[in-house]
Amino acid sequence: MDDEQEQHLKAAFGDSSDDDEQQHLADRPEKETPAIGDSTEWERVEDIDGLWLCRNFLSVHHQSDLLSAILNEGWFVEESINQAMRFGDLPSWATEVSDLIRETVESVDLPLLPADLLWREPLFDQLIVNLYQPGEGICAHVDLLRFEDGIAIVSLESPCVMRFSPVEEKEEDEGVVDVLLSPGSLILMSGDARYRWKHEINRKQIGFQVWEGKEIDQKRRISITLRKLCQA
Ligand SMILES: O=C(O)CCC(=O)C(=O)O
Numbered sequence: 001m002d003d004e005q006e007q008h009l010k011a012a013f014g015d016s017s018d019d020d021e022q023q024h025l026a027d028r029p030e031k032e033t034p035a036i037g038d039s040t041e042w043e044r045v046e047d048i049d050g051l052w053l054c055r056n057f058l059s060v061h062h063q064s065d066l067l068s069a070i071l072n073e074g075w076f077v078e079e080s081i082n083q084a085m086r087f088g089d090l091p092s093w094a095t096e097v098s099d100l101i102r103e104t105v106e107s108v109d110l111p112l113l114p115a116d117l118l119w120r121e122p123l124f125d126q127l128i129v130n131l132y133q134p135g136e137g138i139c140a141h142v143d144l145l146r147f148e149d150g151i152a153i154v155s156l157e158s159p160c161v162m163r164f165s166p167v168e169e170k171e172e173d174e175g176v177v178d179v180l181l182s183p184g185s186l187i188l189m190s191g192d193a194r195y196r197w198k199h200e201i202n203r204k205q206i207g208f209q210v211w212e213g214k215e216i217d218q219k220r221r222i223s224i225t226l227r228k229l230c231q232a
């Protein structure tokens with residue numbers, strides 16, 4: 001290995017006296033962290049216009065940092081409290097998530113969010129963190145109309161099934177669409193997905209939620225919902 005190469009490796013990976021290790025490191029791609037967007041995989045949820053799912057939005061590392069930041073807020077020290085709401089200036093970790101959403105959406109050539117929503121300022125000014133213990137969920141609803149279009153939900157910890165059902169009355173369960181929200185995933189709702197579909201999480205009993213024939217092991221789940229208030 002020549003000096004220049006060695007310097008380069010030291011700069012990239014730190015000093016090491018182990019030549020084998022350096023050789024191994026030299027084989028690795030120069031850039032360890034993929035550029036935003038390069039690695040994110042998006043799925044348009046069939047049948048629901050404006051609903052997009054990114055299963056790998058947050059790395060495992062980012063998920064655990066985010067979880068620590070949320071728990072460090074001290075919002076959930078009492079068992080009876082399972083929701084925290086913030087308006088206006090959001091905690092820095094939430095602003096980081098919001099920035100990451102914008103950067104990621106911008107870097108992907110898919111119609112994930114209409115441009116007027118993506119570039120509004122701020123992108124989000126309201127935050128809800130929900131903490132669900134096993135057996136807890138949320139009833140079918142359309143988010144309040146005092147929030148603009150363009151809603152993001154990031155999931156942490158236990159996976160769950162979110163069920164979408166059309167607002168227009170149908171026979172029970174007719175036309176429902178289930179989406180698996182795995183930890184680290186992000187969903188974006190705009191247009192029809194936001195206004196013409198209700199969403200719910202039904203985890204009434206342990207063993208109640210099943211995905212692809214397998215029961216979901218219900219544990220605590222934390223979600224981060226980001227929205228923007230309509231102007232008065
Ligand atoms: O917890 C979730 O994933 C959904 C939360 C939600 O729909 C809401 O707060 O309006």
Ligand SMILES: [Fe+2]
Nearest residue numbers: 141142143199
């Ligand atoms: Fe909601």
